Amino acid sequence: MIRINDVQISYKDKNDIVNAVKGVSFDINEGEYLALIGPAGSGKSTLLAAIAGMLIPDKGDIVINKYKLKKISRTKRALVRARQYGIILQFSEMVNRFTVAENLYFSWYAANRGVSETDFHDRLNRLTDRLDMKNLLDSFPAKLSGGQMQKAAIARAFIKNSPIILADEPSGDLDPANIEKVKELFLEENAEGKTIFLVTHDMKLAFDAKTIYEMKDGRLCDLIKHD
């Protein structure tokens, strides 16, 4: 379980402070499919980054299993990410100097050190078939279109078989046919037990979630749906 407890996050530029998240609390239970919607600039990506342990809140804390992300070292946070999370960032960020296949491999490897590589190749084949992206494997991220990059980032998050997926607008650049593939993948993986935290503008995708929160101006303002 992930507990988000009165989290406040700000960005400090030279002489400017932006309060992006202004006190948010909620839990993400094991196996839950939770969606977060809200207008641009409301702090969704910032919150997701903090849950991922990639930004440290100024106030409040995020606890995953028994780890308080703020209290443990940066090295330990990386380890928690390796074991717990598959992450898709908003702009499908990828290691630039790695090919798509290498990005996928090193995502898998971080969580599966010592596991036989046949596991990687099995998962790679299944995911690239499902997302129809075999042809992208040898490309460098910089050479891909937005939609292609998004598919690669999605595959990279799922290939490691981590218990939790954090996805930030994973369908923003995709066409309807591909959105359908992604929608199915998320539903299926959730049915198999993965916890999913999804930030999205796409209501079709959001309505697959059991719980939908809305965020506005750094605060959670609405619980839109709860089964």
Added chain:
Amino acid sequence: MSKVLLILINRTKLNSFFLLLLYITAAFQLSLYYFFKVSGDYHNILLETGHLTAIIGFFIGIAGVQFIITKTHAYDMGNLEMLGYSRPAYMIYYIAVSFILIIVGTLFGLLAFYIFENIFNSQNTISKIDFSYFKIFKNMLLLFLTASTLFYLFHSRKDPMLLVKERQ
């Protein structure tokens, strides 16, 4: 995981080649300085100070290039950290690449100097004076490996999410 090392070297060929040329020149300059010093070829203090000043200026320039090139890795470092590799874990590979470049650059620089000395200077050849290769390796590593390590640490100091936002 030497795979990572090979990938890094292979994918940064142009930058690495440029740095290598600079390290070769640096090692050559350093050799020239030590050679003149031990063979008593600096006839007055002004000459020695002038040469040393030029070398220091050149080295500061190289450090500037290192600073810029290490910065281009900030985005990738943030991404590696997102994937679950810790800062010390990936830093080792970046520093290892620097180490290899400095060692290879110094080797070629020394080789070039050895040939140069044997062709143009028949009185005080390297074999006749107490010329220490070790000293040059030591100083090259001390200066440039320290600098690039500090620059890598500096450019990866922010939270990984902020590194990832530094896409160029």
